[in-house]
Amino acid sequence: MNRALAFILVHFLFAFFVSGQSKEDLQQQKQKAYDDLKLTRDLMEKTSAKRSSSVKQLRLLQNGINARAGLISTMESELNLMDRSIQETEVNIGQLTSDNKKNKEEYARLIYFAYRNHTEYEKLMYILAGATISQSYQRYKYLKYISAYRVRKANEIDSLIVELDLQKDQLNLFRNEKLLALEEKEVEQEKLLGQRSRRRSMVNDLKRKESELRKEISEKERITKALESRIREIIEEEARKANSANIYAALTPEQELLGKDFRKNKGKLPWPVEQGIVTGAYGKNEVPGLRGSSVQNNGIDITSSPGTEVRAVFEGQVTKVFAILGANYTVLIRHGEFLSVYQNLVNVRVKTGDRVLTKEGLGEAFTDEKENVASVHFEVWQERTILNPEEWISK
Missing domain, CATH: 2.70.70.10 (Glucose Permease (Domain IIA))
Known part of the structure; x- marks a missing residue:
């Protein structure tokens, strides 16, 4: 595996780890907001069953409004995190694609060289064409190196293709998660508008009391x-x-x-x-x-x-x-x-x-x-x- 690929993988894993931590924090914040909203809703139902608008009901509703506004803010942070993950993945895909192209071009040159010296006789002639024994020996070592290098390059290309596919799958996952998060945010925004409308109604009701x-x-x-x-x-x-x-x-x-x-x-x-x-x-x-x-x-x-x-x-x-x-x-x-x-x-x-x-x-x-x-x-x-x-x- 070449240095560029190693760097990309380390960078991706580090970014994913950091993002994973942030995502976990945001998920905990979301869960707390959902818990607060559920408790508020349960208490509102209890008070509504007994009497019409009261100060306590209104304060419970305001707590629900605050919790939902906090939830939407957390969702926006989550969407920003998703955008960063998508951008980082797109950069990684671009770098991997570029490296893969360079590797393929280099591999093509190696194949061409191997084609020109593919028989044992041609390899022997290439070695004996050295001006000195030392140069012939260096040519012998070079042929062995080229052979091993060609195999290594082929393996690197295979690894890059696998990693590229993984990155593309990850990118699709991030994009799908973002679509779901956007839908979830729109639902919560509609509920928030409903809560604020109900609050105005309750305030008007209390003014008459x-x-x-x-x-x-x-x-x-x-x-x-x-x-x-x-x-x-x-x-x-x-x-x-x-x-x-x-x-x-x-x-x-x-x-x-x-x-x-x-x-x-x-x-x-x-x-x-x-x-x-x-x-x-x-x-x-x-x-x-x-x-x-x-x-x-x-x-x-x-x-x-x-x-x-x-x-x-x-x-x-x-x-x-x-x-x-x-x-x-x-x-x-x-x-x-x-x-x-x-x-x-x-x-x-x-x-x-x-x-x-x-x-x-x-x-x-x-x-x-x-x-x-x-x-x-x-x-x-x-x-x-x-x-x-x-x-x-x-x-």
């Missing part, structure tokens, strides 16, 4: 303030017991280590539910249907299926279990200097002082009969500072 929406906002704000106030009271109470302005200054070595481990897992903590959709982001959330209205969220609201178990995101100790009117039970877990907060639980299975492990069940997310879906509110605190939980849990 202004009074009901304002009551929901007021109740949400009351629960948020009550939870924050209760958590701060608990922190101050612990500070008094520790006789320190900073309760965490009195942590045991074990608690300090737990806090460091919690910090190391930022962005990698498991979700407080096995499957769920974030329907209330951290920070200010605009209320659909009420222009200029927003609600402050100190954590994230996660919507899931009825009966969903709520679990600890990290090992720690239960600091407090308490109830808030209209928001069921809240569980606070200490992880050194950090606190994780789980609100809107029923059937709570832990009590103050219990030590829990990562993913250990704490209770059940409350299912709203009006919505027919379960929801849990989740927060992360560091000392007296409220953090963004989405930066702590895995993506």
